[in-house]
Amino acid sequence: MEIKARIGILGSGKGSNMFALAEACHQGVIRAEIAQVVSDVENAGILDRAKDFDIPATYLSPGAFRTKLDEDAELNYIRLFREAKVDWIVLAGFMRILKGDFLKAFPNRVINIHPSLLPSFPGLEAWKQALEYGVKYTGCTVHFVDQGIDTGAIILQETVPVMDDDTPQRLHARIQDAEHHLYPAAVGLAVEGRLEVRGRLCSKAAI
Amino acid sequence: MEIKARIGILGSGKGSNMFALAEACHQGVIRAEIAQVVSDVENAGILDRAKDFDIPATYLSPGAFRTKLDEDAELNYIRLFREAKVDWIVLAGFMRILKGDFLKAFPNRVINIHPSLLPSFPGLEAWKQALEYGVKYTGCTVHFVDQGIDTGAIILQETVPVMDDDTPQRLHARIQDAEHHLYPAAVGLAVEGRLEVRGRLCSKAAI
Numbered sequence: 001m002e003i004k005a006r007i008g009i010l011g012s013g014k015g016s017n018m019f020a021l022a023e024a025c026h027q028g029v030i031r032a033e034i035a036q037v038v039s040d041v042e043n044a045g046i047l048d049r050a051k052d053f054d055i056p057a058t059y060l061s062p063g064a065f066r067t068k069l070d071e072d073a074e075l076n077y078i079r080l081f082r083e084a085k086v087d088w089i090v091l092a093g094f095m096r097i098l099k100g101d102f103l104k105a106f107p108n109r110v111i112n113i114h115p116s117l118l119p120s121f122p123g124l125e126a127w128k129q130a131l132e133y134g135v136k137y138t139g140c141t142v143h144f145v146d147q148g149i150d151t152g153a154i155i156l157q158e159t160v161p162v163m164d165d166d167t168p169q170r171l172h173a174r175i176q177d178a179e180h181h182l183y184p185a186a187v188g189l190a191v192e193g194r195l196e197v198r199g200r201l202c203s204k205a206a207i
Numbered sequence: 208m209e210i211k212a213r214i215g216i217l218g219s220g221k222g223s224n225m226f227a228l229a230e231a232c233h234q235g236v237i238r239a240e241i242a243q244v245v246s247d248v249e250n251a252g253i254l255d256r257a258k259d260f261d262i263p264a265t266y267l268s269p270g271a272f273r274t275k276l277d278e279d280a281e282l283n284y285i286r287l288f289r290e291a292k293v294d295w296i297v298l299a300g301f302m303r304i305l306k307g308d309f310l311k312a313f314p315n316r317v318i319n320i321h322p323s324l325l326p327s328f329p330g331l332e333a334w335k336q337a338l339e340y341g342v343k344y345t346g347c348t349v350h351f352v353d354q355g356i357d358t359g360a361i362i363l364q365e366t367v368p369v370m371d372d373d374t375p376q377r378l379h380a381r382i383q384d385a386e387h388h389l390y391p392a393a394v395g396l397a398v399e400g401r402l403e404v405r406g407r408l409c410s411k412a413a414i
Contacts, residue, residue: 119340120327134408136364137324137346157343159366164410201341203371 005032005191008086010077010094011039015046016176017092017113017183022053024184032191036084038077040069040096056084068097078105090187091145098145108197110145111190113183115175117141117157122150127172136162138171140179142186144202153202155195156186212239212398215293217284217301218246222253223383224299224320224390229260231391239398243291245284247276247303263291275304285312297394298352305352315404317352318397320390322382324348324364329357334379343369345378347386349393351409360409362402363393 007025009018018037024030037050040062050057060077063070069077078101081089091098091112103110116126117139123129130138139159144152158178162171189195189204196205214232216225225244231237244257247269257264267284270277276284285308288296298305298319310317323333324346330336337345346366351359365385369378396402396411403412 117324117327117342117344119342120324132407133326134361135324135326136361137366139344154341154343159344200339 002031005088006035006084006086007032007088007090007187007191008036008038008081008084009034009046009050009090009092011037011046011092012041012044012095013046013093015044015049015092017179018046019049020180020184021090021092021187022050022055024188026053030184030188030191032088032187035086036081038080040094046092062096065096068099069102071101074099074101078102081106088187088191090183092183097149100147103145103147108144111155111187112143112145112150112152113179113186114141114143114150115172115179117159118143118150118154125168127175128168130162131166131168131171138162138175140175140182142183144197153197153200155190155202156182158182209238212295213242213291213293214239214295214297214394214398215288215291216241216244216253216257216297216299218244218253218299219248219251219302220253220300222251222256222299224386225253226256227387227391228297228299228394229257229262231395233260237391237395237398239295239394242293243288245287247280247301253299269303272303274302275306276309278308281306281308285309288313295394295398297390299390304356307354310352310354315351318362318394319350319352319357319359320386320393321348321350321357322379322386324366325350325357325361332375334382335375337369338373338375338378345369345382347382347389349390351404360404360407362397362409363389365389 037057042059047057063073089110118141121129141157142155146152244264254264270280296317325348328336348364349362353359
């Protein structure tokens with residue numbers, strides 16, 4: 001029997017991307033299983049949704065800081081994912097910056113999705129930034145996580161039009177729709193070893 | 208008879224966007240005529256191509272600087288376009304920065320096209336910047352010119368995919384194809400007064 005890749009997911013919110021990834025694993029679109037979900041928010045929806053799929057789901061205290069994990073917390077996060085024997089870490093609405101030790105524990109194995117066409121609009125509420133700038137297209141970007149803020153090598157992107165009468169809510173919803181099929185596609189390529197990364201360039205490997 | 212808007216064009220190169228705009232004016236897609244083409248490069252192709260359309264085409268010395276017009280030159284450029292009674296200034300591969308006096312002479316009437324999805328990759332050789340960053344989509348942006356570098360209110364954008372095996376030349380050619388229909392569409396909206404600009408947001412006016 002084929003040995004499937006094991007994915008660990010980190011999230012702080014409702015978990016709609018986790019849901020899309022879990023469905024894609026369930027349907028065999030992603031040849032992997034989600035082995036562990038961890039949240040830094042005690043009552044985050046993502047934990048409940050993970051349990052709906054019978055995925056182990058755990059709250060782990062992030063420690064004293066608001067935008068990162070403290071040193072002890074980071075070790076706890078690393079330990080739990082190692083115990084779960086995950087090959088890949090996928091961020092699904094995780095609202096803290098991951099620092100060097102976590103990234104060193106899973107080198108080139110941490111993936112994130114960002115709600116803009118990077119390098120435009122890194123950081124928080126990218127859909128609001130796009131609306132305020134007045135762009136006609138924004139989108140979403142799946143990328144490897146490096147030490148910067150939303151700066152790692154890009155795996156896949158998808159474009160989303162901005163309408164003249166958009167509200168932040170409507171635009172955000174349109175981007176999230178795109179995320180829910182872009183993220184499974186990108187994670188599927190990664191877990192099957194079908195990505196070739198050279199420096200900051202990531203392309204699909206020839207099969 | 209309908210009085211047509213008059214367009215002045217500034218360019219430094221071959222003039223492929225000027226050609227697309229002249230064709231669109233000729234076919235009535237843009238309800239305007241190109242009244243004057245000016246180049247800062249004495250033997251620029253754009254001057255010859257303008258003459259093919261019987262458009263007055265003039266080289267005007269840019270003065271001593273390499274990246275902007277000097278003070279006297281700027282006054283000459285303003286004077287010539289005023290004599291030609293142009294309502295709009297359209298930049299078509301003009302490789303110098305326009306400073307305050309020129310923009311004040313034609314307030315909110317200077318339009319540029321840039322070969323990226325701004326705000327990503329402002330400045331020179333945007334297609335190379337996109338390729339080196341590793342984005343999966345780039346494009347082109349028509350925008351009003353303000354004091355910044357490629358920062359003015361966006362009129363229209365179009366997306367262009369980046370292929371894994373792209374060269375700078377191939378990607379640039381693909382973007383230019385998109386430019387040649389995006390630019391006439393945007394200039395057409397402008398000259399017909401169909402754009403509503405509020406702060407840095409530009410939308411299509413209700414008809």
